[in-house]
Amino acid sequence: MVETAVRTAARPVARERLVALAERSWRPFALLAAGYAIWWAVTQFGLVAAYKLPSPGATFQAIWNEVGYFAHHTWVTTFETLLGFAVALVLGVLAAVVMVTSAEIEKTLYPLLLFAQVVPKVAIAPLFVVWLGFGLTPRVVVAVLIAFFPVVVSMVTGLKSVDPEMLQLASTMGASKVKTFVKIRFPASLPHLFSGLKVAVTLAVTGAVVGEFVGGNEGLGSVILQANGNLDTPMLFAGLVVLSLLGVVLFVAVEFAEQLLMPWHASRRGETVTVTY
Amino acid sequence: MTVTQQAPAVEIDKVAVRFRGKKREVLALEDVTVDVRPGEFVSIVGPSGCGKSTLLKLVSGLLKPSAGAVRLLGGSVDGPRHDVGFVFQRAALLEWRTARRNILLQAEMRGMPEREAAQRAGELIEMTGLTGFEDALPHELSGGMQQRVALCRALLHRPPVLLMDEPFGALDALTREQMNVELHRIWRETGTTVLLVTHSIAEAVYLSNRVVVMTPRPGTIAEVIDVDLADERDYAATMSLPGFATATGRVRELLGAAGGHE
Ligand SMILES: Nc1ncnc2c1ncn2[C@@H]1O[C@H](COP(=O)(O)OP(=O)(O)OP(=O)(O)O)[C@@H](O)[C@H]1O
Ligand SMILES: [Mg+2]
Numbered sequence: 001m002v003e004t005a006v007r008t009a010a011r012p013v014a015r016e017r018l019v020a021l022a023e024r025s026w027r028p029f030a031l032l033a034a035g036y037a038i039w040w041a042v043t044q045f046g047l048v049a050a051y052k053l054p055s056p057g058a059t060f061q062a063i064w065n066e067v068g069y070f071a072h073h074t075w076v077t078t079f080e081t082l083l084g085f086a087v088a089l090v091l092g093v094l095a096a097v098v099m100v101t102s103a104e105i106e107k108t109l110y111p112l113l114l115f116a117q118v119v120p121k122v123a124i125a126p127l128f129v130v131w132l133g134f135g136l137t138p139r140v141v142v143a144v145l146i147a148f149f150p151v152v153v154s155m156v157t158g159l160k161s162v163d164p165e166m167l168q169l170a171s172t173m174g175a176s177k178v179k180t181f182v183k184i185r186f187p188a189s190l191p192h193l194f195s196g197l198k199v200a201v202t203l204a205v206t207g208a209v210v211g212e213f214v215g216g217n218e219g220l221g222s223v224i225l226q227a228n229g230n231l232d233t234p235m236l237f238a239g240l241v242v243l244s245l246l247g248v249v250l251f252v253a254v255e256f257a258e259q260l261l262m263p264w265h266a267s268r269r270g271e272t273v274t275v276t277y
Numbered sequence: 278m279t280v281t282q283q284a285p286a287v288e289i290d291k292v293a294v295r296f297r298g299k300k301r302e303v304l305a306l307e308d309v310t311v312d313v314r315p316g317e318f319v320s321i322v323g324p325s326g327c328g329k330s331t332l333l334k335l336v337s338g339l340l341k342p343s344a345g346a347v348r349l350l351g352g353s354v355d356g357p358r359h360d361v362g363f364v365f366q367r368a369a370l371l372e373w374r375t376a377r378r379n380i381l382l383q384a385e386m387r388g389m390p391e392r393e394a395a396q397r398a399g400e401l402i403e404m405t406g407l408t409g410f411e412d413a414l415p416h417e418l419s420g421g422m423q424q425r426v427a428l429c430r431a432l433l434h435r436p437p438v439l440l441m442d443e444p445f446g447a448l449d450a451l452t453r454e455q456m457n458v459e460l461h462r463i464w465r466e467t468g469t470t471v472l473l474v475t476h477s478i479a480e481a482v483y484l485s486n487r488v489v490v491m492t493p494r495p496g497t498i499a500e501v502i503d504v505d506l507a508d509e510r511d512y513a514a515t516m517s518l519p520g521f522a523t524a525t526g527r528v529r530e531l532l533g534a535a536g537g538h539e
Pocket of ligand 2: 329330331366442
């Protein structure tokens with residue numbers, strides 16, 4: 001009896017979580033609705049010329065008219081983003097693990113990493129096209145490069161923020177380095193990693209689009225570029241709307257994965273935020 | 278060395294510990310010498326910051342002395358020792374593991390047989406009154422409950438030497454008494470050598486064969502007090518024995534003279 005009481009109090013069932021999510025997220029939706037209303041009003045009453053700012057109706061009409069076209073290009077961009085994000089995730093985590101195991105390696109790699117980060121990706125993207133051709137590869141590479149940094153930095157911070165006493169405890173247990181890593185260090189660094197992943201996933205979208213701008217004729221980036229060339233503003237806006245949606249969906253997906261993997265973290269965070277009088 | 282008597286379980290020999298920080302240097306311990314016989318229960322009391330936690334970390338090999346030597350169970354300590362159970366001053370639980378799985382961490386790290394570990398964990402949970410909270414996460418437990426989880430974790434592998442750093446500091450008076458009685462029983466039954474750091478004079482005297490009283494920083498040993506009480510101790514009855522009053526009185530006197538906060 002006591003046990004079940006504890007469990008329900010601690011881990012809300014899916015429906016309760018959904019309600020909580022709705023309660024937390026109605027405000028941004030309200031803001032979005034207000035923005036939409038303003039957009040509609042501005043165009044409706046001719047405050048801005050239609051060729052500069054298409055009405056929401058025209059924008060959604062543009063998507064509707066070319067659903068297949070948009071679906072294809074959205075898929076291309078999504079694929080590049082996810083692939084780039086996944087590669088950045090794996091490489092970033094590995095690099096962070098290597099860096100925290102040896103101070104020497106960290107000192108060697110950090111300046112290199114920082115250098116790679118400060119080089120403007122937009123500026124070197126054309127170079128990748130020269131090197132890697134017009135295919136998928138250069139676009140994914142740009143996405144990886146741009147998403148890599150937040151992953152490494154957050155993971156290094158996470159791995160270093162483990163309670164030293166916890167590690168001391170592990171050593172009195174005769175735990176091997178690998179076991180200590182798997183059971184203590186890695187899980188303890190997840191909250192930090194995820195805050196980096198949320199940044200990384202949105203940056204990966206940017207990376208893919210930058211890649212599409214400079215090379216190839218596929219993806220939402222090239223849709224926007226083409227529409228711009230044709231002075232087809234409804235199409236341009238349609239591309240922007242779909243792209244923004246993609247970013248939001250991916251961000252929410254990472255947040256969802258975070259809650260799924262670390263219910264302890266989410267619930268504790270929830271508690272510190274809500275003060276019950 | 279000639280075998281005269283039983284070799285001590287813990288030998289702390291003229292140990293000093295100096296912490297070098299960026300801004301200051303702290304001499305935490307100076308010329309500390311203590312021997313603990315196998316199966317003995319020794320408590321350490323002293324003002325805050327006098328180096329009690331430091332002393333326990335020395336014994337377990339988590340900290341290297343700046344001078345002197347430490348021996349544990351006949352071997353010199355030169356690295357983390359696995360043959361101890363350690364309860365830290367803070368519970369140090371993994372926040373993503375339930376109480377039971379935090380206790381079982383000990384078994385997983387050591388590669389103990391699962392069956393045996395699970396059964397032992399069950400016993401310890403019952404004994405420490407954690408029944409019903411096995412599946413609670415640390416943030417759902419009170420501070421005292423968290424400490425009890427840490428205690429179970431330290432006892433899981435039946436260590437020959439148990440090191441405890443204020444394990445009952447977060448408990449209410451009544452639970453603390455119960456835990457004292459429980460710990461006393463465990464000690465009697467298992468013959469474990471115990472080193473306990475505590476701020477409670479009554480707790481130290483009730484549980485111990487000897488009480489080590491320390492001076493403020495740099496921590497040195499003011500006096501080691503022999504507790505003149507039988508090993509078999511009933512809690513309430515012990516409190517009214519003359520041996521108990523003598524020992525607590527002496528400890529209090531020493532701490533007062535040492536300028537402690539107790
Ligand atoms: N890692 C460290 N680096 C620098 N100084 C330290 C370190 N650990 C402890 N000290 C210092 O050593 C002294 C003794 O610390 P210790 O934690 O052993 O005290 P304590 O007797 O356990 O105190 P309390 O009763 O408050 O727990 C303190 O002055 C503390 O500032
Ligand atoms: Mg201490």
